[in-house]
Amino acid sequence: MRFSFKKMWAVASRDFKSYFTSPIAYIVIAGFLALMGWMFFFNLQHFAVQSIQYKQFGMGKGASLTEGIIRPLYGNMNVIFLFIVPFITMRLFAEERKLQTLQLLMTSPMRLSEIIVGKFLSALLLVVTMLALTAVYPVVLVLYGNPDVGALVSSNLGTFLLTSCYIATGVLFSSMTENQIVAGALTFAAGLFLWLINWASQSAGPVWSDFLDYLSLIQHYNNFSQGIIDTSDVIFYLSFVGLGLFFTHRVLDSYRWR
Amino acid sequence: MIDVSGLTKFYGPRTAVNDLSFTVNSGEVVGFLGPNGAGKSTTMKILTGFMPASAGTVKVNGFDVFESPLEVKRSVGYLPENPPVYLEMVVEEYLKFAARIHDVPKAKLKSAVDSALQRTGLTQVKNRIIGNLSKGFRQRVGLAQALVHDPKVLILDEPTVGLDPVQIIEIRELIKSLAGQHTVILSSHILPEVTATCQRIIVINKGRIVAQDTIERLTTRMRQGLLYTLNVKNPSENGITALKSVGGVKAVTAEGGTLSIEILPEQGEIRDRIIEAAVASRMGVLEFTSEKLSLEDVFLQLTTQENNT
Numbered sequence: 429m430r431f432s433f434k435k436m437w438a439v440a441s442r443d444f445k446s447y448f449t450s451p452i453a454y455i456v457i458a459g460f461l462a463l464m465g466w467m468f469f470f471n472l473q474h475f476a477v478q479s480i481q482y483k484q485f486g487m488g489k490g491a492s493l494t495e496g497i498i499r500p501l502y503g504n505m506n507v508i509f510l511f512i513v514p515f516i517t518m519r520l521f522a523e524e525r526k527l528q529t530l531q532l533l534m535t536s537p538m539r540l541s542e543i544i545v546g547k548f549l550s551a552l553l554l555v556v557t558m559l560a561l562t563a564v565y566p567v568v569l570v571l572y573g574n575p576d577v578g579a580l581v582s583s584n585l586g587t588f589l590l591t592s593c594y595i596a597t598g599v600l601f602s603s604m605t606e607n608q609i610v611a612g613a614l615t616f617a618a619g620l621f622l623w624l625i626n627w628a629s630q631s632a633g634p635v636w637s638d639f640l641d642y643l644s645l646i647q648h649y650n651n652f653s654q655g656i657i658d659t660s661d662v663i664f665y666l667s668f669v670g671l672g673l674f675f676t677h678r679v680l681d682s683y684r685w686r
Numbered sequence: 687m688i689d690v691s692g693l694t695k696f697y698g699p700r701t702a703v704n705d706l707s708f709t710v711n712s713g714e715v716v717g718f719l720g721p722n723g724a725g726k727s728t729t730m731k732i733l734t735g736f737m738p739a740s741a742g743t744v745k746v747n748g749f750d751v752f753e754s755p756l757e758v759k760r761s762v763g764y765l766p767e768n769p770p771v772y773l774e775m776v777v778e779e780y781l782k783f784a785a786r787i788h789d790v791p792k793a794k795l796k797s798a799v800d801s802a803l804q805r806t807g808l809t810q811v812k813n814r815i816i817g818n819l820s821k822g823f824r825q826r827v828g829l830a831q832a833l834v835h836d837p838k839v840l841i842l843d844e845p846t847v848g849l850d851p852v853q854i855i856e857i858r859e860l861i862k863s864l865a866g867q868h869t870v871i872l873s874s875h876i877l878p879e880v881t882a883t884c885q886r887i888i889v890i891n892k893g894r895i896v897a898q899d900t901i902e903r904l905t906t907r908m909r910q911g912l913l914y915t916l917n918v919k920n921p922s923e924n925g926i927t928a929l930k931s932v933g934g935v936k937a938v939t940a941e942g943g944t945l946s947i948e949i950l951p952e953q954g955e956i957r958d959r960i961i962e963a964a965v966a967s968r969m970g971v972l973e974f975t976s977e978k979l980s981l982e983d984v985f986l987q988l989t990t991q992e993n994n995t
Binding site: 434435438439442446449450527528529530531532533534535536537538539684 | 734735736737738756757759760762764766768770771772773774775783784786787788789831
């Protein structure tokens with residue numbers, strides 16, 4: 429029997445719906461949108477003041493929308509996702525273990541991979557929903573300005589991929605404990621650490637510094653923020669997600685043996 | 687239908703299940719009986735493929751649980767100790783989900799859910815959120831979940847815990863009605879429950895099978911065990927020793943002037959010999975009464991003594 433998308437989807441849609449039958453989705457989305465709106469508004473205001481000044485003094489081509497708005501907007505969004513994703517993923521396995529509903533999944537004719545991918549997908553869908561709601565900002569930019577659409581697309585893709593990595597980390601930590609707080613805290617710490625891992629690269633040797641830079645999650649985002657989609661970055665993020673889900677598989681499999 | 691041989695499970699250094707072997711035939715309802723911590727739940731978790739065994743083999747419907755878990759899981763419905771219900775879901779939606787992950791085809795989804803609702807008497811509450819239901823209803827939702835894909839084998843871990851007497855009777859009737867078309871294993875630490883629903887019982891204690899027989903044979907065998915109580919004015923060591931030496935007496939326990947005399951089964955009439963011994967030892971006999979060991983007493987006897995088969 430092969431991987432069943434039908435059963436994987438049954439898990440994904442159930443978990444996705446349960447975000448909305450509990451307050452989680454509403455609180456997370458509302459908080460996210462409030463913060464994003466606040467940031468976008470003042471970014472825009474600051475940018476407007478700046479471009480008027482540029483015009484007055486006749487400085488070059490004027491301020492760049494990509495540098496002035498798109499980069500900080502999606503950069504900030506990445507930070508917010510780093511904070512928010514733990515709250516989204518912490519319950520995925522931890523809650524099921526605590527309430528012993530995991531027994532239902534584990535004694536049904538499903539592969540572990542179907543369960544894990546389904547759970548991952550449910551969190552990803554929530555993030556995609558949130559990203560879709562922020563589409564209003566690019567729309568405003570397109571209506572009233574002349575932004576680089578390529579940068580908008582790549583920033584969205586980059587944010588999506590980077591956040592997928594946080595989710596994979598979250599799924600892994602959620603499978604390790606039945607305590608949601610522990611799962612969430614570890615997810616946040618790990619996400620931040622993988623972001624900052626290249627701080628050590630300045631004091632590391634030449635080979636090590638390259639390696640640490642390569643490992644850093646945010647390093648691979650830089651190209652996306654400038655409108656460049658580099659397949660090596662995409663592959664890095666996808667393999668990160670794959671590795672996270674693979675480790676989750678090992679954790680859940682070993683849990684059966686204890 | 688179910689073939690278990692040499693099943694052993696260690697939790698670290700602790701042995702939860704020790705060399706368990708039994709078979710359950712198709713259509714049979716078998717009760718697992720044993721005190722808390724006897725290894726009933728562990729055995730069930732292994733049968734359902736939730737947990738692997740440390741040693742031994744389990745075959746369900748001809749498939750080895752370890753070799754082909756998916757085939758086994760498809761033919762098994764399982765109600766764990768705590769019903770695995772999502773509290774935020776609506777009953778009907780939950781059962782649909784359970785059916786979907788158990789490979790019920792889309793065309794049959796509605797009828798499968800409806801029939802599970804109806805069989806467990808949940809039709810009136812199908813639109814309610816599980817978290818708002820009482821413990822008894824949640825238990826029934828758990829049972830409906832085990833039934834929804836119409837499995838050949840049902841494994842029910844204490845299916846009537848938390849139900850009120852009326853519901854208990856209903857669930858027992860339901861389990862009885864499953865006999866024939868389904869093979870059922872249910873666990874319990876309550877004797878009347880097992881006698882009311884099962885054709886055969888397997889008594890487990892400390893991870894081992896201590897008795898395994900049909901209800902009728904087990905009760906007749908057990909009923910022969912008798913207990914006498916002797917009230918005396920002056921209990922003495924000599925007197926107790928004298929009582930113990932009477933042929934057929936299994937044990938004597940003294941509590942002040944009240945001596946409980948346990949008799950080995952199938953001994954014939956030995957009351958006069960006991961009284962003779964009591965009078966001869968000059969303890970001052972006040973009263974002599976006899977009582978039959980109930981099924982509970984025998985169950986206790988089976989599960990509290992080590993060298994019993």
